[in-house]
Amino acid sequence: MVIARRAEQVLSWGRCHRFDHVRLIPGTIDEAREAVRGEGPVLPFGLGRSYGDSCLNDNAVLIDTQRLDHFVSFDEAKGEIVCEAGVSLDAILALLATKPQTDGYWFLPVVPGTKFVTVGGAIANDVHGKNHEVEGTFGRHVNWFDLARSDGQLLRCSPEENAELFAATIGGLGLTGLVTRASIRLMKVPSLMLEVEDIRIRNLDHYFEVAEESRSGWTHHAAWVDVLAEGKAAGRGIYTRSRFTTCENSKEAKSGGPRVPVEAPSWAISHPTIKLFNAVYGRKLFGEMRRTECTPYGPVFFPLDGVSDWNKMYGRGGFYQYQCVVPKDLARESTAALLPTIAEDRQGSFLTVLKEFGDITSPGMLSFPMPGTTLAVDFPNRGERTLELLDRLDAITLDAGGRVYAAKDGRASAEMLVQGFPKLETFRRYVDPAFSSTFWRRSAGTR
């Protein structure tokens, strides 16, 4: 067997971490099993949508799963799909769209903000969607997966079989072995259309009010927040809630959106342009208090997928995304502390999102969501100044007993990880000795 290998520099999605790697590209599961053996440390790599350093393995080996992209079976009666780990959620959704059922369509119960994520990556990060309160995380919908370990074993893992390894691998950041195949449970939806309601939000109190009220009847929620609004207006934005429906005469889904061809010059993400963007986007509703429309799921779930390579917007320096969750009882005051800290510093960017997590627990040991409120903000990388701000946000999060999302992180302290993830010590036992990552070495791997 000759496994394809390339020596190259690999960047993660935030583009502020770039390291030399050896990339192995196995073409079959046998080759993948070969690739995990021996030449450590190795780390599985999917479509590279993790923002920070959790998908990188500096000066070591990435096992790229792009050629493990085959479907194995699709049980249309039970709504179960089995595929190789490199199959993207995009490929699954495209397939499901071609398989109408008598009573609607099968759909992935949980999708993150981009469909360009592999099944392996969705498991390794235990991704969540806008419907966490209803469906929990991706890991809850995994029937089983096969895990290739560096000792040569290929282990079937499920809640019944190798249950501990199953729990460690869900949200386990690719450190427990290489997922080769997985079986995913689907959900039935009446159509591929969503009824979407946009509501203008005056401030943070109003956000929590609408979030509470939206719990009944709506399945998907997220609010875009004007990151520059201060004082009484802090938390101003647009709350978007939606649900699958069978509405007709919809907006047509556009195919192939614009593309950011090169790294943008740094003035493109400056205070004035961000202010302009926020002002324009904030007026999306044109004075109305709310608006309802029927829309294909794509633009609702994956708004940024329409702009190829949007991460290049932030120029050569790249950007950090900060995503944290603060627990329910302190959610209101912690969020009220986080927002002004960001606004005052004037570094935040176009995308600030607030969302509620429900209390459905994930099987994953290192799973990110907990009942409470999650905030995600993009920060152009301005070096020390940005890192200091993020440290201040960490302090607020930590104080509230919250945590940061490893898939987005590239700088948080080891302390953050230890406090935020109470099952970390148990998890450590299941890490494959040949596996590691830049994130893991930086934050928790060596002790």
Place this chain on the structure above:
Amino acid sequence: MFGATSAIAEQVARLYAAKGARIFLAGRQRERLDTIAQDLQVRGASAVSTYGVDFDDVAAFGPMVEACGSPDRTLIAYGTLPDQQGAEGSADLTAKALLTNFTSPAVLLNLLADRLHSGAAVAVITSVAGERGRQSNYVYGAAKGGLSRFLEGLRHRLAPKGIRVIDVRPGFVDTPMTDGMDKKGPLWAKPERVARDIEKALERRDGPIHTPWFWWGIMAIITRVPARIFHKTKL
């Protein structure tokens, strides 16, 4: 699909599977064929059959062509990228490269031609490397160039019967075959992209095509550079 485990062929097969086609997959690696067959079935193919074959063994082609019946659409996608310098010093390597990349598809095409019906289309993957002999890979280039000429003749023969013959000339494609090369730069295409061009051509074109299209312009220049200038390059 002859050479069905090739990255480009697999992507073309997926496009036809989505349309509910019945697909015949011939290739050397049985297990990979099975994996691909399963995948195509999930993607919507109404039937998929596999056939294990070594394409260097042209004597074995009779039963294979028998097994595939009379296909509406055919893709021949196998080939190897020989080590040019190695071939220069080795009779065996040169002969083998010509066998796999020229003799074998030529034999297969002649056997297949008799079974095709009006309205059928055959696409064969050659290469832009066949358009001008260059010091860096003229063994491969000669095989592919010869195949292009063969296809020209076959097209002439089959055109009156309403059968189209497409000569697909890709540029640099990011597949396992080119894993030894540095894949940076704007000229590299994904197999998905090339597959879309092939599917489009199979449905409505005849004659040679370049994929991605811009190779037409590049090759128009390269084939016209006078020898005295060309010989100074290292291409």
